[in-house]
Amino acid sequence: MHDLTFCQEILTALSEKRKKLTKNHKIKVAHVSISPLSHVTPETLRETFAVMVKGTPFAGIKLNVGILQLGIKCESCKKGFMVDKPTFECPECHGQVLNLIYQKEFVVDSIETDKRPKGTGKRSKKAVTKRR
Numbered sequence: 001m002h003d004l005t006f007c008q009e010i011l012t013a014l015s016e017k018r019k020k021l022t023k024n025h026k027i028k029v030a031h032v033s034i035s036p037l038s039h040v041t042p043e044t045l046r047e048t049f050a051v052m053v054k055g056t057p058f059a060g061i062k063l064n065v066g067i068l069q070l071g072i073k074c075e076s077c078k079k080g081f082m083v084d085k086p087t088f089e090c091p092e093c094h095g096q097v098l099n100l101i102y103q104k105e106f107v108v109d110s111i112e113t114d115k116r117p118k119g120t121g122k123r124s125k126k127a128v129t130k131r132r
């Protein structure tokens with residue numbers, strides 16, 4: 001049930017962000033990334049998130065899910081490289097002994113806010129007066 005853990009992390013980040021916002025700002029999009037080795041897909045994560053935020057102040061926030069890169073090192077040529085999906089062959093020497101040296105499961109990249117237009121309802125009526 002990794003998707004729930006990830007969603008909990010997103011909600012925590014959203015709550016923190018919300019505390020710092022003024023009333024003129026509204027959270028629009030949460031940008032997150034998951035590991036390609038994670039059992040959670042962007043689709044299931046978005047679905048779980050939508051269910052979790054239903055009826056909360058966070059309902060309607062869009063979830064943008066990206067894929068994290070993996071750090072892999074080849075034992076034959078000793079080269080390290082970053083890939084966005086699991087690989088079983090070194091792109092350099094085609095060696096097949098690869099070690100996973102870096103993996104992050106989930107990150108909240110950023111939270112995008114939108115500023116509401118200012119001064120609505122304060123329109124000046126001076127210019128509207130007509131002369132006869």
Ligand SMILES: [Zn+2]
Pocket residue numbers: 074075076077078079090091092093094095
């Ligand atoms: Zn290699």
